[in-house]
Amino acid sequence: MNKIIASLKDKRFRYGSFSTAMVLFVIALFLLVNLVAGQLNVSKDLTQNKMYSLSRYTKEFLGTLEKDVTIYALFKTGQENLMFKQLLEEYAASSSHISVVYRDPVLYPAFVESYAKPDESIADNSVIVVSGNKHKIIHAADMVTYDYDYNTWQQYVSSIDIEPQVSNAINYVTLGETSVIYSVTGNNEIPVTANLVKQLELSNYEMREADLLLNEIPGDCDILFITTPSRDWSDDEAERVLKYLQNDGRAIFLLGYSQSLYPTMNSVLAAYGVALGDYIVIEGDTRYYMGNQITLIGEFVPGDVTQNFIDKRYVPMMYQATGIDVLPLKKTSTKIEPLIVTSPSAYGKSNPESETINKEPGDTEGPFNLAVTVTDSYYTDTNHYTKMVVLSSIYMLSEGYNNAVSGTNWEFIVNSVNWLQGQDTSIYIPSKSPYSSAQLSFNQAQAGMMALVSVIILPIAIIAAGLVIWFRRRHN
Secondary structure, three states: OHHHHHHHHOHHHHHHHHHHHHHHHHHHHHHHHHHHHHHOOOOOOOEOOOOOOOOHHHHHHHOOOOOOEEEEEOOOOOOOOHHHHHHHHHHHHHOOOEEEEEOOOOOOHHHHHHHOOOOOOOOOOOEEEEEOOEEEEEOHHHHEEEEEEOOOOEEEEEEEOHHHHHHHHHHHHHHOOOEEEEEEEOOOOOOOOHHHHHHHHHOOEEEEEEEOOOOOOOOOOOEEEEEOOOOOOOHHHHHHHHHHHHOOOEEEEEOOOOOOOOHHHHHHHHOOOEEEOOOEEEOOOHHHEEOEEEEEEOEEOOOOOOHHHHHHOOOOEEEOOOOEEEOOOOOOOOEEEEEEEOOOOOEEEOOOOOOOOOOOOOOEEOOOEEEEEEEEEEEOOOEEEEEEEEEOOHHHHOHHHHHHOOOHHHHHHHHHHHHHHOOOOOOOOOOEOHHHHHOEOOOHHHHHHHHHHHHHHHHHHHHHHHHHHHHHHHHO
């Protein structure tokens, strides 16, 4: 007994006991940290496209909210989509004005029906965003965009639209009525791409059509959307557009180089000091074109419409563009500012019969404006204020060119429309690709190795180190 008591008082035993206690403490601390992290739902989004996280632009928008918003998620109990739920929780965490409520449509059928229109069904996994007496239903089918692969004859998910749908629904229920855009028709104009229309609708706009060949511009028109026609306007059409613009009108022109002349339509632009060039822009600087010299990579000029793109280092792509010339004679009240420009090495070829793309005598010297804003004001019985955006490549409507620059072209168009309407130009939230976001920053083998190190190797190493220290000190 005395030997046992003596060994307990031995210095080596005390050192060994202390080392063992430290090892146990480290192990307990490691387990506690993991337990707390699990209870607090602490995690890090490692997907390339941050599929489980809100963009900083949504968070900045949420920081401006002044009205309370409730997001009702219609999930069946136990069948919640992890990504969907994580994103909704991020909304609540990003603003004290937002609350997320889950309603099982099986348990609360009357609640769901109270928001549905007659003969309208609301599917599971849909969302209802409510603020005051305004609400917006986001159907489950609207949060995923499908496309068709003609090589495999199979449908596939092309984009996940949860964040843009929910963010713009919050914008809709808190910031007022939907603005109406009228796309000009009547002369076989190039149509606005269906998916671009969808992006405009996500930004709280409604797109309609106006045949100016037969009718006046509707009184509820907030913005005219004008694209390249297959024939020139009539005098009546030009007069209708001019009358609209002179009375606080707003318009966006997406035109471009064409061998056809549109003198009547161009007279409307000339009234505001700008004209489309009768040449096609050739870029001479390899940094400002892609593939060929008429596929231009423009440079954004700092301003309200473009600053977001400059900050993100995004670039637009414009194909077969012409220049937007500022006329020497214009009203002193008219202000023209560039949005996108070429490099100084660009030049314009006006001879369609030329057999070379190289610069020749007589070609127009650059640089060129590829997109501009035009503002004008005058006073009659009251102040009138005109706002226009003019783009010199109709191919900015193209889904292919838009995808080539990761959505910059359409985001620029939406930002331009927002500027025309006096809205915040940063509310546009692009969709997310399910493919880029599904790729993690580490592969499966690396993930397995991380789990092996943190769960098995590290604890065993700590215990082994403690035992070695205890054994050595015991025998010293």
